[in-house]
Amino acid sequence: MSTLYGLGCDLLDAARVDALLNDHGERFVQRILTDAERSEFERRGGAQSRRGVLYLATRYAAKEALAKAWGTGIGKELSFQDVSVLNDEAGRPVCVPADALKLKLAQRGCEVLVSLSDEQTMVMATVMLVPQSDRPRLNHEQLSTRKEEQ
Template identity: 45%
Template sequence: MIYGIGTDVCSIARMGAAVQRNGDRFAQRVLGDGELAEYERRMAKVRQRGINYLATRFAAKEAFSKSIGLGIHSPMRWRDCEILKLPSGQPVIVLHDALKDWCEARSLRFLVSVSDEADTALAMVVAEVTRPD
């Protein structure tokens, strides 16, 4: 059963401007440890790839927060929701701490899709209840 659906669109240029103004502080505030390692790897290779990555993760976290109906309010914290990927490349949501507990208490699982093109990053998240009430 679907619990909620969230979508978000993010300007890649806006993410680039945030990085330009604040250095990596913005990424460190928004990305979890696993995401941050990938962001730094991409930034070291091609700066734009790192910014695109940051934009897709920001959009996915916004979409996630909409799918669970909380917005960015406790227990939803930026770093407690990571959008990582399986070896196949499929993106997955990995939760931590109170956010993980909150979602487990509701028997939620998530499907996520992210994409970027030119100056736009897009994400969609479907939250499903894995057991009937």
């Protein structure tokens, strides 16, 4: 039987993120999204488009779900900047941890799997912390390069 180190789920009304964007603007975007995520957010139309708002909302939900799976919530051991939730060449969401989180994951012997969903006004993210596998992992640069090649 396989080990599961943590499981987290977050359900979020995209209107809540839209309201936070209206209230706090770019400051909110910078708090939630990493540089790599902000590039994709802008490519999708940013705060002025529905696609941009849903992108931001799914990343917010994914990071909240990760914090729940980790068992601490955002702020104590994890921040929104500790992980980028990007897409691989097939469009599958992947968590790319920053160096500090990469070290914590290695110490626990686990990796992060994420699933995202959005439907009109609601977004959902599920995160599982599972034993590390031997499969190759992509980093920010590899994901960015693959996007530029498309």
